[in-house]
Amino acid sequence: MEGAIDSKTIPLIPGHKIPVHAIGLLNNPLKAISKMIDSYGDIFNLKLAKDSNIIFVNHPDYVKHILKDNQENYSRGNAVKQSSITGLHDFLGNGIFMSDDEDWEAQHKLLKGLFSVTAIESTLPIIEDELGKLIAKWSHQVINNPTVEVEEEMLLMMMRIMLRTQVSNELNFDYNAIFNALTGRVEASSVKALFRYQLKAFTLKPLGINYKYTKHQEYLDTLNDIADKLVSGLINEEYKPSGLFAIMLADYKLNKTTRTDIRDQFMNFVFAAFDTTATAITWTLYHLAAYPKIQQQVNEELATSIQKEPDTHISNRQFPLLQLLIKETLRLYPPVWSYAREAAESDTINGYPIPAKSIIVISSYALHRHPEFWPSGDNFNIANFEKENFKGKTFAYIPFGQGKRMCVGRALAEYQMQIIVEGILQQFQLDTISKKKPEINANIIIKGTEPVRLKLVKR
Template identity: 30%
Template structure:
């Protein structure tokens, strides 16, 4: 039941920058959204009115108290924003968890939760991940002292890991290559449309629309064939496709082929983008902070001593995780979220009328000087237990928060720890001197010009020096 969280005497309305009829602050925001939203929060406070967007009023909420109210305390009052209702996005993900609401979402969430948080499932995934990562390492060792675009490499690696985890497809198979190529087409399509004020309907056969529809059809053809084959097979597969096929609701009802397909595609959409984008920024930050990289090497030498990590090693890679957390604070892959409130609400003392569009920006919240000391500084040790104590719940949102927090948070963090540990023990990645590094906000928070880096082999003594000492 939606909670009407507004006292009758409160009608305080938030202020904000100058806006225009119908389009509000869209022109200013579209040109440089990170700078615009950061400035708006620092100038106008915890809740900012950004004017109208069509028939809706647009508000930015950045303070952890307001964010917690939306994501946790009164989350029943909020549904996903219009970006999740676009026909092109719905065509891609269908009625999977990422796009569902209400009772359907709750049923699907309960069904999928154990697949991503049970010890047995995560342990099985670690072995799968390390096998795929080892293949990448073998390729990289054969081209040492050459340049690669680490952003592109991390994207392909994460895609292969997710496809293997979801479908048990060989990472080097033609079908994996087809899915990855189709997804690049889908990604490019959404990247071009994300800030477009007018979007050409999919019914209009423009070249981009045709390529997008063909890419979705390629994904559908492969996934539906695998579903049919898996239902007819007596073999055991330790992947998420089998989990979904065998899963049952409390009523004993299983999932239709269509819903299994929707969940697989939705998990693919959500499963690789955060890790790939964040890993690119991790390698960039390590290349710019040799003191952090040195501390990371000390931990890897102590915990692993040059060997491949196992599931049991994950809790001991504490500093590795701190590097990840700090990178995701500075560069959250999902840098913006939007939703609509069903009923009137009160946020941080401000009246928000029903039907408004609410924007949350993890990037802005992660850089609030009132919450974070030296917010622009890369400081992994701010994640130590001592320095983390007392930090507001909603001050850190790389995976969202509350009941709708990303199901794959443990999967993604574990994957990143393994990749960083395995690669860093053997190779040092150095940014090509003079390469411009700028944030691209068109979809996930990527590096606009890629991240070209040189692969430098580590000397064997680096792996054991700290142990000897």
């Protein structure tokens, strides 16, 4: 895009408006960014200091430029390291999510092997085992109480699947301890939690109380202890590793990987590999419950497919309607709802000058509702993804990102989603608890302000 169009000026958020927007961003960043877009357009600058530029971008052409056409200029690692307020760097170290350039390339090359068709299919017995246990538990439970904590159960199940398939299928993990430390860590290091801490410290100071916030560090210490034991056990060959840990051990033996690299990659997987899929499945089940006609059609699609080819496994079937439903779910509730990049060099996007070191923020939540590309964008409509309706919208829809840094686990996530959603639908009829649309909010992932619960009846 450089040089093609006359230079323009990026709208600047007026200084007196900054506090209002800052509070909005802390309370509900999804709504706040959308409101700012309504006021300032598809590109604007939140300038907090003389040399700082936080540029929000919300047009598919600009997104294409940043995530694909000129992606070498836009670093994720540097952007996330800058916002040290969330402490993500302490947590994720120099794993794939945080790395850039050759370092990223080497990690990406190594990890790609985990997402080949064969590697993905090898996770099937564990997925089926965990899903079978959950279905047995729910079948028993719904006889007396049809209300099921879908969101929480999905998170726990996907975490178990991730640990068994990527660390080891032999270990007795303390799943609850890992889960609590992880969710605690993500919550406690959110901008919101740190802001509350600062307020508390400020209020208590005149009383002579020196309040120190240590919660996020406590959770991280627990996670580090867990990782440390797992990595020691791996290196001492105390258990048979699977997936990620198997390839990391092979690399370690060749002196290509260090203990710290294994710890960091473990944290990256704990961070990126199950919360996302669990949340996507939860929202897909919610949509099936909220739209009974679609639930019936998806169920018929499954029944017809089984009738035609009774011996084919669910994972090898094609479910076009379910695919539309999942795509629409990821449009409305993209689990990873924001992208951050840092511009290495100055650049121009559609005539707008981007100073070097600017932080770029893209909200896929807002982009997926852009009125020019998604008329009635807040409304659920699976026809959005019929071929003729989706034409030309590749960069208006980015649930898995774009360019070379797009989600490396996408194929695994899609495989798991199909098996789990169809497996649950085969056994249960789903209904919502209330007809009201759930309120949503976001930390790192989009979730309901109340965890999603559904009513289940055994078929």
